Amino acid sequence: MPLVADGKAKAVAHGELRAIGFWMIVRGATPVRPVRVFVSYEALAQLDPYDIRDLASAFEHFERFRARIEAAASDKFDRDGLDAEKYExxxxxxxxxSDPV
Incomplete structure (x- = not known):
């Protein structure tokens, strides 16, 4: 089952992980199964290397490419399942x- 966007999900910076995190949910799962998605700053920078100068621009970059990032997260979930590590x-x-975003 693919992941789908959680319409209320706000992106947040995770300094320790050097990533932006946001929520998605497993489509069709009952009860609702949330999944925390992290996209590394480096992966974001690969989308447009000339656009990230600071954290604020990283968030703008994230929003600009959000649909593409969500699709990549869903593809990875379908292909590999969940990561072995959990977050909180x-x-x-x-x-x-190393992921195609």
Missing amino acids: GMPTIRLTT
Whole structure:
């Protein structure tokens, strides 16, 4: 089952992980199954290397490419399943430079 956007999900910076995190949910799962998605700053920079100068521009960059990032997270979930590591007890997907975003 693919992941779908959580319409209320606001992106937040995670300094320790050097990533922007946001929520998605597993389509059709009952009860609702949230998944924390992290996209690394480096993976964001690969989308348009000349656009990221600071954290504020990283968020603008994230929003500009959000649909593409969400699609990549869903593809990774379908292909590989959840990451072995959890974040604060919640299942995760991490997008890094080795993932096609």
